Amino acid sequence: MIEPLSDTAKLREASAAHNWRHFGDMTDGAAEQLRVIVRGEGCHLYDSDGNRFLDALSNLFCVNVGYSYGDEFAEVAAEQLRTLGYHANWASTHPRAIELSARVAELAGDLDLPHVMFTPSGGEGVETCWKIARQYFKLKGENRWKAIARETAYHGVSLGAISLNGIAAYREPFEPLVPGALHVRNTKAYGRPEGETEAEHAAFLLEDMEARILQEGPSTVAMIIVEPVQNAGGMLTPPAGYAEGLRALADKYGILLVADETITGYGRLGTWFGSQRIGLRPDILTSAKALSSAHAVIGAVLVSDRVYEPFTEAPSLFKHGNTFGAHPVMSAIALKNLEIMERLRLNEHVLAKEPELRAALESLYDLDCVGDVRGMGFFYAIELKPGTVSDGALLAKEIENGLSDAGIMLRVTPTPTGAILGICPPLVADTAEFDELVGGIRTVLSAVCG
Numbered sequence: 544m545i546e547p548l549s550d551t552a553k554l555r556e557a558s559a560a561h562n563w564r565h566f567g568d569m570t571d572g573a574a575e576q577l578r579v580i581v582r583g584e585g586c587h588l589y590d591s592d593g594n595r596f597l598d599a600l601s602n603l604f605c606v607n608v609g610y611s612y613g614d615e616f617a618e619v620a621a622e623q624l625r626t627l628g629y630h631a632n633w634a635s636t637h638p639r640a641i642e643l644s645a646r647v648a649e650l651a652g653d654l655d656l657p658h659v660m661f662t663p664s665g666g667e668g669v670e671t672c673w674k675i676a677r678q679y680f681k682l683k684g685e686n687r688w689k690a691i692a693r694e695t696a697y698h699g700v701s702l703g704a705i706s707l708n709g710i711a712a713y714r715e716p717f718e719p720l721v722p723g724a725l726h727v728r729n730t731k732a733y734g735r736p737e738g739e740t741e742a743e744h745a746a747f748l749l750e751d752m753e754a755r756i757l758q759e760g761p762s763t764v765a766m767i768i769v770e771p772v773q774n775a776g777g778m779l780t781p782p783a784g785y786a787e788g789l790r791a792l793a794d795k796y797g798i799l800l801v802a803d804e805t806i807t808g809y810g811r812l813g814t815w816f817g818s819q820r821i822g823l824r825p826d827i828l829t830s831a832k833a834l835s836s837a838h839a840v841i842g843a844v845l846v847s848d849r850v851y852e853p854f855t856e857a858p859s860l861f862k863h864g865n866t867f868g869a870h871p872v873m874s875a876i877a878l879k880n881l882e883i884m885e886r887l888r889l890n891e892h893v894l895a896k897e898p899e900l901r902a903a904l905e906s907l908y909d910l911d912c913v914g915d916v917r918g919m920g921f922f923y924a925i926e927l928k929p930g931t932v933s934d935g936a937l938l939a940k941e942i943e944n945g946l947s948d949a950g951i952m953l954r955v956t957p958t959p960t961g962a963i964l965g966i967c968p969p970l971v972a973d974t975a976e977f978d979e980l981v982g983g984i985r986t987v988l989s990a991v992c993g
C-alpha cells in the first residue's frame with residue numbers, strides 16, 4: 544500500500560522508480576530535478592516546495608479557464624457520479640452526451656458542422672478524422688486513403704496520427720508507418736524572401752499543395768489536415784488567402800478538408816473555433832484539450848451534413864468507437880467549462896487583450912537575439928535569430944531553466960542555432976500576467992543571448 548507522498552525527495556524517488564512520464568527524460572538522475580506540481584490558482588501553479596510559476600503555456604495548451612474553477616467542476620462531476628457514473632455512447636446514450644453535442648454544434652455555428660462524435664484525446668480525434676474520411680469515400684464508391692498534412696505539424700501519437708506528424712524525429716522510431724501520410728510546406732513566413740507579400744506567400748504554398756495532390760493522383764487523396772494556426776514550428780499563422788485557397792483546392796479535387804483544432808478550439812484565437820477566426824471552412828473539425836479546459840478527458844469531432852450523410856444510409860455504420868468517448872462525467876465537466884467560458888466572456892476578453900499582449904511581446908524586439916514575434920489571440924511564438932548560438936539544444940535548455948528559476952513555465956523548442964519560445968497563457972490572463980511574463984522573458988533572454 545502506497546501512502547500519499549508529501550515530501551519532494553520521496554516523490555522524486557518514487558517517480559524515478561515507477562512513473563514513466565510521457566516524452567519524459569527518464570535518464571538516470573533526471574528525476575532529481577523533477578518539479579512536482581501540487582496546486583493551481585488563476586494562471587499560476589505551485590510545486591511541492593511551495594514555488595510559484597506563471598503557467599504561460601496553459602499546461603499543454605489546454606487549461607483555458609485557468610485553475611480557479613475546481614469547485615464548480617467538482618459539483619457537476621459529483622452530481623453526475625451520483626446519478627450515472629458511466630454509460631457508453633453506443634447503441635443507447637445519456638443526456639450529457641446529447642446536450643454537449645448540441646452545444647458544440649451550436650458553437651461551430653456558421654461552420655455548419657452539426658454532427659458531433661466524442662473522443663478521449665486529441666490524437667484519437669485526428670485518427671477518427673482520417674477514418675471518417677477513408678470510410679466516407681468507400682461509401683461513395685471511391686478508394687481514397689491518403690492524407691496530406693504539413694511539415695513540422697504535430698497531430699498525436701497513435702500510429703495514424705504519428706504518421707501525419709510532420710516531425711521526422713517523432714516518426715522514425717515507429718517506422719514503417721501508416722502508408723499514405725504525406726507532408727507539404729507549412730505557413731512559416733519568417734525566413735521567406737524579403738518583400739514577399741502575404742498573397743504571394745499564399746500562392747506559393749497553394750501551388751506546393753496542388754503539385755503534391757497532382758503528383759499523388761487526386762483520386763487517391765482523402766483529406767488535407769491543417770491547424771488554423773500551427774503550433775509545432777512556433778505558432779505559424781496562415782497568410783491572407785491561404786484558408787480560402789485550401790477550400791478551393793479541396794473542392795477542385797473532391798478532397799475533404801480537416802481542421803485540427805486540438806489547440807485552437809474553444810477560444811484560443813478569440814473565437815470558439817480557430818477556423819472562424821481565419822476563414823477556414825473545413826468538412827471535418829477535431830478538437831479536444833480546451834473543450835473541458837483539460838479538467839476532463841474529452842475531445843470532439845464535428846462533421847458537415849455532406850460528410851455525415853453517407854453514414855446514415857443503412858447498413859453504412861461508421862465502424863469506429865471507444866469506451867470513454869462521451870463519458871457522462873467528462874461530458875458534464877465539458878458543459879460546465881463552456882458555461883464558464885461564456886460567463887467570463889473569454890472570447891471577447893482575448894480579442895480585446897490581444898493587441899496588448901502582442902505589443903508587450905513585440906517590445907522584446909529591442910533584444911538583439913529576438914528575430915520574430917508571431918501569432919494571434921493568446922497564442923504566440925518568439926523565434927530567436929538563427930545563428931544566435933552554435934547549439935540550439937543547449938540554448939533552449941538554458942532559457943527554459945532560466946525561465947523556470949524566474950517562475951515562468953513555457954515551452955522552449957530548439958532550432959539548429961536558436962530557439963523558439965511558445966506562449967499560450969490561460970485565457971483569463973490579463974495585464975498583470977502579461978507584465979510578469981514579458982518581464983521574466985526579458986531578464987532571461989538578456990542574460991542568455993541579449
Ligand SMILES: Cc1ncc(COP(=O)(O)O)c(C=O)c1O
Pocket residue numbers: 603664665666667669697698699700770774803804805806831832
Ligand atoms: C494540433 C494537435 N493535434 C493533436 C494533438 C494530440 O492530442 P493528445 O495529446 O490529446 O492526443 C495535439 C497535442 O498537443 C495537438 O497539438
